[in-house]
Amino acid sequence: MRAITIPEPGGPEALVWSEVPDPEPGPGEVVVDVRASAVNRADLLQRQGHYPPPPGASAYPGLECAGVIGALGPDVTGWRVGQEVCALLAGGGYAERVAVPAGQLLPVPAGVDPVDAAALPEVACTVWSNVVRLAGLGAGETLLVHGGGSGIGTFAIQLGAALGATVVATARKTKHRVLRELGAAHTVDYREQDFVEEVRRVTEGRGADVILDIMGASYLGRNVAALATGGRLVVIGMQGGRKGELDLGALLAKRGTVAATALRSRPVAEKAEIVRGVREQVWPLIEAGRIRPIVDRRLPMSRAAEAHQLCETSEHVGKVLLTTG
Template sequence: MRAIEIVKPGGPEVLEWHEVPEPSVERGDVLIDTTASAVNRADVLQRQGFYDPPPGSSPYPGLEVSGVVTEVGADVEQFKPGDEVCALLGGGGYAERVAVPWQQVMPVPEGVPLHAAAGLPEVACTVWSNVFMLGRLRRGETLLVHGGASGIGSFAIQLAKALGSYVVTTVGSAAKAERVRELGADEVINYREEDFADKVHADVILDIMGAKYLAGNVRALKTGGRLVIIGLQGGRKAELDLGMLLAKRASVHATALRSRPVDEKGVIVRSVVDNVWPLVGAGAVRPVIYAEVPMSDAAEAHRMLDSGEHVGKILLVR
């Protein structure tokens, strides 16, 4: 088969479309013939040499995929050849075929085209597990989402609104502010012009920045608030005001999805299918697709992501 290989750490040009060995189908695996994958920030970090795949995962980039099941391993009863599915991966999505544990495989939500479903697994599992399972966002509470125009941000806005929350988000341009309002954001803050911590008090904050925003995030939390950090685009180390955290009876969580064991991912995947897919099927939440790029030209898709101009997901299609 063919897949995108990272020939050496570097810029988008190091992504090359090569002949590679077929994936092996082990006990409990599902083999998917890929229709599409999607580009995530983790793929960029892997390309740059900063984020190796978890042990046992495919060495090729790509954390999500959609396609058709062609083979199942021993003990797999939940899926069969011919099923249209999407899946959460530890790696390997930028390829013609990928083998994945059945626990991480999901049916395509009703009404979503097969190729577009490739843009759902990573954002849906990330948002649901962090904002709702860990952050315990409830109807009527306020969610602050940093990077509202990103794939994760655009999904979080829609899901939180569909479940009855007030949603505030940060963006870096007027054009992105208009787009996230269309997705349902109640309040939009341009981080280039305003300090979000002076503007909002949130019950839950979903943060991709890390160190740079830590102090502001703690200031912005309400009493009993929950800060969930899922990215470090603004650095790894910062001073935490424990006194303010204690006074607010607030909490800080730092989590990652890719490195979790299969069984933990499986719990999240099943919860997403039960709680999120019905909303997607009803049209209350939808994949936001910025561009579709041939998989063999993954370098161009990475250039798009690096530019920061996109809103939503960039798909790699076969």
């Protein structure tokens, strides 16, 4: 088969469309014939040499895919060859085939294009596990989503709105119209506006109950300032740095919670548990049309370098897909 390899870390030109050995399914695994994968921020970091795959994972980038089951390994039940699926991966999505633990498979939701389904697994599992499972977002609460135009952001906006929350999203001004169409009640231009002031304004001084943050250090103090009493801040990215100063007094005064999570490095059993939760709670919302995959564009997988260049500009909205067909 062919896959995107990274012989040496570097810029987008480091991605090479190469002939590589076919994967074989191990016990409890299936092989998926990939129709599409999606570009995630983690892929850019891996290409640069900053985010190596966890032990035992494929060396090829790609944390999600959609395709058709091509082979079943020993001890796999409940799935069949030829079935259309999408999958959460620890790596290997930028390839024509990938071996996947069966617990990380999801059926393509009814009504979703089988290629566009590649835009769903990573964002659905990340957002649900953090916003719902960990932070416990409820109807009537306020959710602040940073990076609202990203794959994570566009999904979080839709899920928050579907759950009955009021969603505030930060993004560059050119993306605001789309984010409002997806369900954001308020949008903040992070280049021109202070998101703390805006959150306080639209919540009449109360603050955000849940904040989903991709920035990390550079936003830490302001995120705590934007929290409501009893608020929950969940950090899932470090685009603004690794180390920041936390005012514990401010956090104590708000009886707030700060959590930080990663998905890729979790054990297979934990990922399977998250996937089950997504299938039970999120897939019905997708099939009802309340959430949809947001795809900026599709590019052939051989043009992965171009896709990475686009994602580094952050000009896109939602996901950029890489297709094998």
